[in-house]
Amino acid sequence: MKLIRAIFMLLVLCFMSAPILVVLGVSVNEKKRLLFPPQGFSLNWYLELFTQQAWFNALMNSVIIALLASLLAVSVALPVALYLWQRNSVFARMLFGLGLAPFMLPPVITALGLLIFWVSVGGSGHMAATIISHGVFLVTLPLVTISLGLESMNRQLIEAARTMGADDKTVFLTVIRPLITPYIVSGFAFAFVLSLNEYIIAYMVAGFTVETLPIKIFNSLRYGYTPIMAAVAVLFAAVSIIVFGLVARFGDLPRLLGAAPKDVE
């Protein structure tokens, strides 16, 4: 029985890692062909990503958008989470639901709405439009992590601080902020990784002028394959694994994903 279980888990993990492993192999081919097993070994395609102007531009666009959009997402999510935590009013819950909505719906809906919106107000094709669109779309992630952080906070700490005469601002800066900072950082990290990988909103809002890496890959697919795409895929997978690995290293990942707290076990 144990053996069957192990084989099943192993098969699933093989299925999940197979495409990534093949792409890893393809990315180190010596010649400009997609071959697996790879022929020769070369890290040249990773270098090309930084030296070929078009790919480097796409990389820079992606990084700038992801950084600013996830900052924006945190800035919107933090007050919503605090507000819901302070007063569980109908409006607070509605605002929370509105923050979750973009993520529950197929992204093409939000993407088309934003396309029509930016065409109407004249921001279509600008990087700022992509940043704002991503920022609002990705609010869900920091919203969920920060709310979880506030929930798991011991309310007696705040009451103690108040009893000792601390005002709202002092309570926030000295008690709440340090306790929820890890949750803010993980929310930021989640949003950053997802913005980096997001395709359809970036494409609809400004895809023809502001090319991000996913857009660049999809556009290039039409003109044939190059191992640079494989290098980007490996790089993105590596960034995600490092980011989530760090979140797991410094935080309680199972708890963040909804498992019961450790002490209940």
Place this chain on the structure above:
Amino acid sequence: MTDAKMSRHDQGFAGRVLLPAYPTVMLGLFFLIPLLIMLSVSFFHRVEGAFYEPAFEFSNYARFVDPFFIKIMGFSIGLSLSAALIAVMIAFPFTYLLTRSGRSLQIVALVFLLAVLSLSEVIIGFSWSTLLSRTAGISNLFVALGLMERTAAYYPSLPALVIGLVYLSFPYTVLVLYPSLSRLDPELSEAARMMGASPAKTFFTVVVPVMRRTIMSTIILAFVFTLGAYILPQTLGKPPHWTLSVHITDQAIFEANLPFAAAMAILLLLVSLVMVAITLLMGNDSKGAKG
């Protein structure tokens, strides 16, 4: 206690008005208003060569009864539902076993699944098309093992598309199931085991029935998630396999028919909202769960 509670509710202007004002404006302006504009555009009249002109007509919605459109809709729903069912059928036992494994194994698996979940659909499409290709694909392995004579390409095809969609929704499905399954009371299955049930029997006669509502809502959420797939039908499938999401973009960008694209997006929005509402109404399995 009551005093403390009072003070929390009594935070004056800053807490009551300023705190929610900024996020309300941001979410309202850049999420709600775009959806409302899209709703109104779906009633507008298309102008060839331009965008559209304001009108109030149902012609865009009338196209939904077109046999061609019904076929697209039927195909999208059938495809997403099949992929969601397969994903949940694999993910449920997988997640159950995962939550019963050691914490460090759980963390490694969760980091990996989160990484795959956040991978761009473009990258997943590219990776699977490489894995199923003639030059770098799985058939090279079969040839090396002597199972096949020569290498072959397995995409674009419907099976390739289904495999890609299962791959896409699997990590999502595991993460939706993870909270409920990790809170499932271990005493429940222990009791069944004490009474002599085998682990497999315990799983099918105790765990699955107790979790049936969670399973149902996970299938629905995975279905909505898969409906949003946009790149995979284009990279792994053929044009007849294009789903509603692909057609929406195609109409908006390449046919420059924003009103019809908007009407299709509103339909997709309604379908998704109804589905999500059903999962909320069904609620979670509270029996046997703790924490």
